[in-house]
Amino acid sequence: MIRAVKGTRDLLPPSTSVWNHVEAVARQVFSSYCYQEIRTPIFEETQLFARGVGEETDIVTKEMYTFEDRDGSSLTLRPENTASVIRAFIEHRLDQRPGVQKLYYMGPMFRRERPQKGRYRQFFQIGAEAIGSESPAIDAEVIEMVLEILGRAGLSGYQALINSVGCADCRPLFIARLREELKDKAHALCGDCQRRAASNPLRVLDCKVEADQPIIETLPSILDYLCERCRPHFAAVRQYLDDRSIPYEVKPRLVRGLDYYMRTTFEVVHGSLGAQNSVLGGGRYDGLAESLGSKIPSPGIGFSIGEDRLVMAVEEGFPARGPDLYVAPLGEPALRHAAVLARDLRRQGFSVEMAVEGKLKRSLELANKLGARFALIVGDNEMESGVYALKDMASGDQSNVNRAGITERIGN
């Protein structure tokens, strides 16, 4: 048997209705914030991600699906979409368009990791980028917007975490300080942290090992090292969030794994997701455009929702919806009559299923299993009189209604 390849999966009904719901909500919210959709290619030149995401990141060093094209060029399935969006922004001179460029996207990304709960090799992200301003007001608006999506998608019980990771001026100073502290303290930490202390000291701050926490508490906070530009920026973001009464927690130890993040970073976590508890991550990336070859500075901020994870968290308790009406014709003449009737009702916007074979008993059985709200019986009597038997499947009540009566009853 041929199966879906490791880390990929088929999304089947009824789950796909949840996916559609999440995507529809996102599009509505994006639209209300005047974000417009951008669709970039699924694969790009490998260099784009190597330079955009960061040569030393895990994504680039061990997780990319990279292959050689027939002409020898190196291509890569996108592991994330921000680099592509910035590439398109530069390529098409979107900086020449008026105002902040507000773009959103949704679609599959690819990373070759070991799959586990909430992690797949092909996974889906819904994201947005606001490019062209470094105003903290944009940061707050972006965070507000993404929380709006989560709420309207039906997610509750989540926690928003924010932080500032500084900029090219202040972060190096902090990292230097951190390295110094770790020289004395690293030996008491877990094995992973000892390794991180050398390779990526910021990661030590994010360690989840319980025994390490007392020591990690004593390490310096990046917030104490923010420079004269970053500190007021972060304060303003917080002020704007407070103005909106948006609940969040400042987590100075929140670090992100992609090189391009600077200043504001944020994340939303949810309890029902297993070890991969992050539903979305995002942040500011003011230097990214330049590092991808833009001659003009194009500061930006964006986020990406892990759609697989959001769907997982929202799916339970999502109501299954059956057809509005199940039409059960009795015999061939009735079927022809019922088919026209079904078409007209569908044109009116109702979801209508019609039995194309089988006895009445069987049809009602199916109407019940499919969760139809009403069943309509169309037989010789009904065709002759124009009065149909309409059955409320929940109560079992059956009434005789004419053609207009059908619309009226199922329309409520």
Next chain:
RNA sequence: GUGGGUGUAGCUCAGCUUGGUAGAGCGCCGGAUUGUGGUUCCGGUGGCCGAGGGUUCGAAUCCCUCCACCCACCCCA
């Protein structure tokens, strides 16, 4: 890349310790009901027991190898 867990019917699982050639519930199909679903009752469909090898008169069960899936680490959405 590393560690742990699990593989038996479409699904959830029992059986494995103490080898004797497969079970339950749910689902699906049909009947009780010639134009009336849900509850109930009756019947039926359905599995080379993950794959290969070994031990044995005999293996779902014991041993070995492999594979797949899941969870976790790393890291991230």
